[in-house]
Amino acid sequence: MNNKLYGKLIFELSQPGSKGYSLPKNQFGDYTLPQEMRRTADANLPECDEMTVVRHYTNLSGNNFGVDNGFYPLGSCTMKYNPAINEETAALKAFAALHPLQPAETCQGALAVYYGLQKSLAALTGLSEFTLNPFAGAHGELTGLMIIRAYHESRGDKQRVKVIVPDSAHGTNPASAAVCGLEIVEVKSKKDGRVDVDDLKNLLDDTVAAMMMTNPNTLGLFETEIPEITRLVHECGGLMYYDGANLNPMLGACRPGDMGFDVMHINLHKTFSTPHGGGGPGSGPVGVRAGLEQFLPRPHVVKDGETYRIEKEAGSNTPIHVGAFFGNFGVIIKAYTYILTLGKENIKMVGPLATLNANYIKECLKDVYELPIDGLCKHEFVFDGLKDKSTGITTMDVAKRLLDYGYHAPTIYFPLLFHESMMIEPTESESKKTIDGFINVLRTIAQEAIEQPETVHGAPHHTPIGRVDDVLAAKNPILTYKD
């Protein structure tokens, strides 16, 4: 085992008198802090030399698992390869050193990027106009619902307070509706995992503001009845909201705008490659169909002839303000770089390849893992644990054992429709060789579950930290150092 990984805390490495800095010579004379502002005891800071600090943090970073270290089959989260050129572009001084209040004529290049992405997203989704202001998918959902509410209010349609959300939806959907002050109504899924249109019919009346849909849905299934669903919801005066957090499978296959959706968000950090493990940074642009543009938040970038301009004020009936300034510009640059790097033709391969990779894994493993919903999936699919339930080995055990083999675990125990959910999404950016390696390991673990279940149950054995008590960790987190 790698000893290096068991590094001590920086406090334990502290040696009194060690220094990791050198300050320039004082040119300003002495200044004494007033007595009442001084500490009575020294701060408990570690004292380490420079090399100790460098090694400590470099070794710590080695304990992380990232998509640059290994395969990351994280369903519903699209952890795909993030090419380094994205980072290089975002770090260009001409972008990184901009001030958000800078006059438009001094940052035409940055505004061209911003405008270019607004337009690219519109073209990729078949919608009319996008705002890049929201900072994450959930923030995009909230913005989208506020747009929908503003639309209904502009028509004097104030009794529309309900949002219909499928039972398979990502948790942020009902949460965003609640934050927006709307009522959540759940629509059931059928046995095949898709929205139950008959159940939906019972929920439709003139209090419905919108229906939120994720497509392919959280089970990785294409919602085949969208034309009927959009017709029904529109007929009762509601709008259709598309959760496009995972747009991977759609790129090059079909467009939400063409399917009758009115408002959608995209997670740039998922579909358009920004590393987003550990909570950020994100960006959740929101797009609307023609006729709803005036409800988009400002600022918005527009083009007059060859000049880019920042539109700050919205039309008179737009009450929406989202966040500060222009959103997460770094993520916006990375997404635009990714789109331009792939180009118009290659970006059409994203959807088909993401779909092919997911189906390949599913078909290669469905004899040993329980596949509750058979048939073609899109970018992701769900197993309901191991097929052989007699071993007592759970999805949690399999996920932990995967870590021993150098793979990140998939999303587990979500969606809630099955007891032992294991949601796998390979993305389009992995090679067949990598995917075959992953399949082999999952087969090996299935074998181990029968032959040596205690090994699987006690996993992980080869990570810096073994199996943690996650309930205790959540209930009683120890977040500060105590000696």
Ligand SMILES: *Cc1c(COP(=O)(O)O)cnc(C)c1O
């Ligand atoms: C990730 C995800 C979200 C939420 O996006 P955040 O950026 O994490 O707020 C919403 N819906 C779906 C389907 C997702 O996968």
